[in-house]
Amino acid sequence: MKQTRQRKKTGFILLISLAFILLFISISLLASSMEDHYMQKRQQMVHLIEQDVLQTSQYLNTEALDPKVLQVINTVPRHKFVIPETLEDAYQNTPLPIGYGQTISQPYIVAVMTDLLKLSATDSVLEIGTGSGYQAAVLSELVEHVYSIEIIEPLGKQAEQRFKELGYKNISTRIADGYYGWEEHAPFDAIIVTAAGTHIPHTLIEQLKPGGRMMIPVGSNFMTQQLLLISKDNDGQLQTQQILPVRFVPLTGKH
């Protein structure tokens, strides 16, 4: 009697263990299939970006984006940077809301801006306006270190947590006023100002290395009108370029 009970108990434990193992396997399979699903979507998105760039190449002075930039866009899991409500749209080539009246930028614009900064592996980059952290994550895969400043506290904290969870060790974040840049780590090879005020602070220009580039998307949260690229030459002289991210000529014919 006692043996039967013991056998039953062992059988029950085995059954439970088996159920747990099965559950674990199915969760792992599901997770991996979800990751596959997102990877597939990501690849489709990169393909679309490549096509769009080809159409706009004449305006961006390039036939195609730097393959390294596209590789990074293909790697960074954008779905980890969006809010749960927009998870399914994470790989649409559109901006998405992230709360606090802010957005995660359109992937095409992120790719173009990153490419225009002409980054190299030893660069140090300053970002003003961390937002979701997606742009910083993209940059971090291409450069040595990214310093990112966010003015809205909850957003800054969320991004910091996200970087930790995803293992981005070369991104430093700070919740502060971006106007004064990040003096301790200046000068920077590139600066990207995704949360521009009404003017470009002199402090930021000073923190840009000679030969460095600063990128400022201009427009509203959901619509980037144009990209402002500021270049500082080796003598410290500044030149700005107004770049339309789109192939559009306002006038055709001779006038």
Place this chain on the structure above:
Amino acid sequence: MPLKPPLISLGLISATALAYEILLMRLFSIIQWHHFAYMIISLALLGYGISGTLVSLLQARFLKPIPVITYPLFLMLFSLSCFGCFLAAQNIPFNPEAILWDIQQIWYLLGIFLTLSIPFLLAASAICLIFIYYPDHIAKIYGVDLLGAGLGSIGVIFLLFFVFPETALLIISLMGLVATLIALKETQLLAGIFSLTIVLSAIILISTAHYFQLEISPYKDLSKTLNIQGTKIIEQRSSPLGLLSIVESNKIPFRHAPGLSLYNSQEPAEQLGLFSDATGMTAITHYPDELEKLSYLDQLTSALPYHLNDIQRLLVVGAGGGSDILQAQLHKTEKIDAIELNQQIIALLSDQFAQYSGNIYLNDKITIHSGDVRGLLNKRFHSDYDLIQISLMDSFNASASGLYAMHESYLYTIEALQTYLQHLKPDGYLAISRWIKTPPRDTIKMFATAISVLKKNQVSSAAQHLVLIRGWQTSTLLVKSNPFTQDEVERLKQFCQARAFDVVWYPGIEADETNRFNRYKQAWFYQAAKALLNDSSQQFMKDYKYYVYPASDDKPFFHHFFKWSVLQELLSLRNQGGLALIEMGYIVLLATLILAVISSVILIILPLLVFYFYSTKNKILFLPILDRMQLFSYFFFIGLAFLLIEIAMMQKFILFLHHPIYSIPVILTGFLIFAGLGSLWTKHLLTKLSPRQVLLNAIIAIVGLGMIYGYFLSSFFSIMATYSITIKIILSLIAIAPLAFCMGIPFPLALTALGSSNKAYIPWAWGVNGCASVISAVLASLLAIHLGFNLVIIIALGLYMSCFFIFIMPGTKVLNHNG
């Protein structure tokens, strides 16, 4: 049923419904953006059209008189829905900015306008019921309806000067409940429980209102600013012009100084943020202990005139928070006249924030005027200014996305620029600064306007009188009656070189001097300026992908840049940011019109289907096809024509009364009240003349008066320009009275005829007319953009004339059965 129609409650409910319409516009301009507010409210008014369907259905359901209790019931539901529907609608998370990306936003938009159409549906159905109950009193009922609406429109504007829009919403809902109680008394219904319900509803409304607050879109500038630590609203003022919010930021300064040179090294002075309707931030600058701390204001493109000549006498247009005044003080300008449209901004800077802003509005050297620049210049102003400064009058985002497309602006028309030049010394400058849009639009249009004005002033070579520069964010155009001298040109070059600003045009410019600091793929600005100055300017404007023809007083749509030819190209580029280049204001207007037409078709057809279904059971509902066509076209055209004239007049009178805040209520109230009186007079006329004769006389009078207005209104405005605003309001009312009186006759005349021949079709005629009114209001703006206001009036007169022929259409009996 009592013998007399319940006119008091009817007038009160008409007043309340119109007041609610105007209030909704105000509320949605705060929580959303103005252009979508316009779209939502226009579509919600289709509730008037739906009322035709609802009452038809009720008729079909009962197949006998609809119970009288329905009337007060509708009034009560209307009152409660005024508050409830707004509460529901403002919680729908509609985000207009994402509408081109996210299909869900369309459903949200649909949800909002359907929700908001409920109160209008209930109010219009109540009025329609009274028409059916009292077919012999139609002219009187319609007259009271219009009179009530007229008083409601002026009443709510008056109310909004004293209370915040949230409180106004509560007052309007309570007014509706008062109307319901009066309705119970008027209809002699013994409904104790009903009355008790109304009183209870009022108590619930008042107690709920305490917790009610506006849910402003998180994407508006104010909401985004308040997400930053250390920011808080320290003062709010409300008027029909807008809600002003003053925001303090303790930790992170505002530093508002758009267009600063990249070479500027000075941090802007301490500021408070000034938001109008939760958007378009400008700043109130803390007056520093040393004026040098404002020297960053010399690093703006708008500082150019101060470097070309000595500016002793200045006129600032749109003084706002005072940064143009500070810039002038920095340059030691002796005498400043400043004009600000919004009296509440003047009040803020003259009392609560006077000390903070260095008493700039109370300074001996500065005279501040409240009003519109053209009205004031016509009146008493000097003609010896060294500089008239008009800087960045709209916010960048709204300007960049083309949201002002349907806004009339008499500030930037050919006639306006002519007036400015008349008030300058021959060597004085007119300086107009604008946001830079890429590809360029408004800077080019402004340049084209200036050329047009110089040509009209018979200047031999316009190229000698113009200077245009640009930074990375703003451009400044200078226009001068005398040619620019070589010395001025040299100073201009130095000014631009020191600030990394690009020269776009000056007399004698070479192509290689342009597009140097802020580079575009091509020198678009210079190429445009050059093309506009040579003989091929017309061809250039035709070929350019944005609409850059100068605006005039007849077509005062400076912010309209949309061209159809470019839409397909931009849509095909949507994934690369092409959508950002579409001028949204026009698209919104067009989408509103399309939606209104589609909805109207459905709303007009639905009752017909109902009638068709029930006509087999009840012969009274049957009407031959020709009569139905006659009814439809008559009531549709009358609805179209009335609103086309009303809207065109409202817009035209802005120039005379200086601001929509005067023009809209004065003209709207005037039209409604005098048309109401016309309607009341109709019954009297019908005792002496046949309906056909009455209509013929009315239409002859409308067409005659309309033509006279079209030709002589501008002269009337100039002759009377110097009078005070009070006299101008009285003059405006006198001017529109005869036209409006006559326009009040055709609708009740035909409805009375219908009431005596086949009153089952009254709701349908009412609904058709309601739909036409909604379509017409949107159509008027769209037509005016393309054709100008005078042509809009002529089209409306044509519609009135055709109504007469429709009325006497042979082979029909339903309208012209007496004649």
